[in-house]
Amino acid sequence: MNSKILIIEDNEDIQSLLFDVLSNNYLIYKALDGISGINEFKNIQPDLIILDLMLPQINGESVLKVIREQSPVPIIVLTAIQNKSTTVDLLNNGANDYLTKPFDIAELQARIQVQLRNRIQVQNEHLLVYDNIKLNNQTHQVIANKQQIVLSKKEFNLLQIFLSHPHQVFEKSQLFQMVWHEEYFESSDNTLNVHISNLRHKLASATGQNYLISIWGIGLRFI
Structure with a gap:
């Protein structure tokens, strides 16, 4: 997929x-102002953003800040400003790269390829x-x-453990201490069971499969 x-x-x-220039190799989406740009970003979840600084509604610096608070998506800034301190600020505030106008289209294409390649490498490093x-x-x-599944922080951490060690049997006390970082008591069982049940249900709703198996008298295993 492009x-x-x-x-x-x-x-x-x-x-x-x-x-x-770019539509032959990529799926291109467009926005003419800062607010539309943020809305498009939320709707399509792009793999890369080309961002102008001088935008109506809200400027490019504000758009950069909003997007960077929500996503590590690569952002290449286009700017007519050739002030060194401005470009340093852009990079410090989350831009991955920048080009000053007028820019060379071949150089922009090359920089896009670099950012997308880096993004894939980062995703693979962080992917289970x-x-x-x-x-x-x-x-x-x-x-x-x-399908994207929305998990609570504790549910996410539990799934992270299971995906890192599939087929391993975990005692409930182990899981509780690894996720809650607290000593395990009998009363902790209810808290853990609720989160396990929610995680099991969300995965089953999306996949039609039950991945979390209870091993009687021992604990849980992800299969």
Whole structure:
């Protein structure tokens, strides 16, 4: 599947140029102002963003801040400002790269390829995969049977343990201490059971399978 690129740029000529050049290799989405850009980002979850600084509604620096608070998606900034301190600030605030206008289209294409390649490498480093379940340690996203599952922090941490050690049998006291970082008492059993039940139900709803098996008298195993 082609990578999704979101272009947030208010200059329609530049937008059209980028679309014509990039659409052969990528799925291109466009926004003409900062607010539309943030909404598009939330809707499509792009693989890379090309961001202009001088935007209507809200400026590019504000868009960068909002997106970076929610996602590590690579962002290449386009700017007419050639002030060194401004570009340093952009990189410190979360931009992955920048080009000053006017820019060379071949250079932009090369930088896009580098950022997408780096993104895949980072994703692979942070990815746990078992059967049709994928867990991303960096983004805290869980995909099961191509569906995104929303987990609480404790449910996510439990799944993280199970995916890291599939088929291993865990005692309930082990799981509680690993996730809650507290001493295990009999009363802790109810807390753990509720989270295990929720996790089991969410995975089964997405996949139609029961991955969490109770081993009587011992604990739990992920199969």
